[in-house]
Amino acid sequence: MTDSHPQPLRILVVDDDESVRGSIAYHLDRLGHQVIEASSAAWALELFERHRPHMVLSDIVMPEHDGYWLANGIRQRETQTGAWTPIIFLSSLSEATSVADGIAAGGDDYLTKPVHPLVLEAKLHAMRRLARMQRELHEITQELQRANAELQRQAVHDALTGLLNRRGFNEQLQESIALCRRTQKPLTVMICDVDHFKQYNDALGHQSGDDCLRIIGSMLRQLARRPLDSVARYGGEEFALVLPDTPRSGARTLANAITRVFASAALPHPNSATASHVTLSGGFTTCNPDADCQPDQLLRAADAALYDAKATGRNRFVGA
Numbered sequence: 208m209t210d211s212h213p214q215p216l217r218i219l220v221v222d223d224d225e226s227v228r229g230s231i232a233y234h235l236d237r238l239g240h241q242v243i244e245a246s247s248a249a250w251a252l253e254l255f256e257r258h259r260p261h262m263v264l265s266d267i268v269m270p271e272h273d274g275y276w277l278a279n280g281i282r283q284r285e286t287q288t289g290a291w292t293p294i295i296f297l298s299s300l301s302e303a304t305s306v307a308d309g310i311a312a313g314g315d316d317y318l319t320k321p322v323h324p325l326v327l328e329a330k331l332h333a334m335r336r337l338a339r340m341q342r343e344l345h346e347i348t349q350e351l352q353r354a355n356a357e358l359q360r361q362a363v364h365d366a367l368t369g370l371l372n373r374r375g376f377n378e379q380l381q382e383s384i385a386l387c388r389r390t391q392k393p394l395t396v397m398i399c400d401v402d403h404f405k406q407y408n409d410a411l412g413h414q415s416g417d418d419c420l421r422i423i424g425s426m427l428r429q430l431a432r433r434p435l436d437s438v439a440r441y442g443g444e445e446f447a448l449v450l451p452d453t454p455r456s457g458a459r460t461l462a463n464a465i466t467r468v469f470a471s472a473a474l475p476h477p478n479s480a481t482a483s484h485v486t487l488s489g490g491f492t493t494c495n496p497d498a499d500c501q502p503d504q505l506l507r508a509a510d511a512a513l514y515d516a517k518a519t520g521r522n523r524f525v526g527a
């Protein structure tokens with residue numbers, strides 16, 4: 208859209224004086240714009256809602272509600288949508304109104320009555336430019352917000368599996384400790400490691416290795432699916448789960464379920480000394496977080512239990 212070939216605008220003209228309204232409407236119509244007329248502020252607000260004009264030209268002094276009231280109403284409605292409609296006040300020299308009051312009420316400019324057609328046209332140009340810049344600014348702001356949200360998401364997620372990454376997990380663990388401390392519920396932390404994953408990669412290639420990790424991630428996600436459960440890819444072939452409101456018995460139940468589900472899924476592992484399918488070893492620890500509970504100590508305990516699971520034959524989970 209260029210200013211030399213402007214699109215017609217939909218303009219709301221508000222004045223209790225029919226002759227003023229009619230004269231402005233006539234000029235706008237001659238400039239090719241579509242005009243909506245209102246004789247009162249209340250009626251204008253209703254028409255504004257209904258037609259969403261590109262611009263509003265409004266008298267200030269009117270019976271019942273004045274032009275400031277109208278501008279306030281328009282701005283209130285716009286805060287929900289982020290839209291912005293230029294409002295130009297029409298003031299008579301005889302009326303004791305100030306430009307400052309109009310701007311404070313949400314107006315953008317003013318014209319003195321009687322309005323000269325050339326002045327009116329120039330104002331429309333200026334306001335149209337402003338409106339376009341405002342719209343672009345709004346779009347850019349939204350784009351930035353989207354990009355920021357996406358960056359935020361990427362910072363705490365693993366690109367391969369879509370699960371939380373180590374950083375996301377650590378944040379989640381902190382929050383879960385705080386939650387369980389408040390609610391006085393037990394918290395379980397579990398770390399799993401894919402058995403003989405290097406041999407898997409060596410036998411089938413890294414692409415298959417990546418596919419396998421993706422499948423394992425989604426299987427774990429399916430198994431730990433309560434709203435507060437979190438599953439993360441903690442390292443190369445290591446996954447970590449934080450499970451609020453989970454006692455030791457619940458952790459054991461989940462561990463057994465993981466082992467069983469991996470056995471029945473039977474993802475082929477061509478070169479595992481443990482089984483013909485992909486298996487996990489895991490360690491978990493359960494605690495009732497108190498004021499001294501530190502994430503590191505939970506992770507160390509789960510890791511030590513994982514080490515025991517590896518040392519005692521793999522394809523099993525050990526509770527600390």
Ligand SMILES: [Mg+2]
Nearest residue numbers: 223266268269
């Ligand atoms: Mg008036």
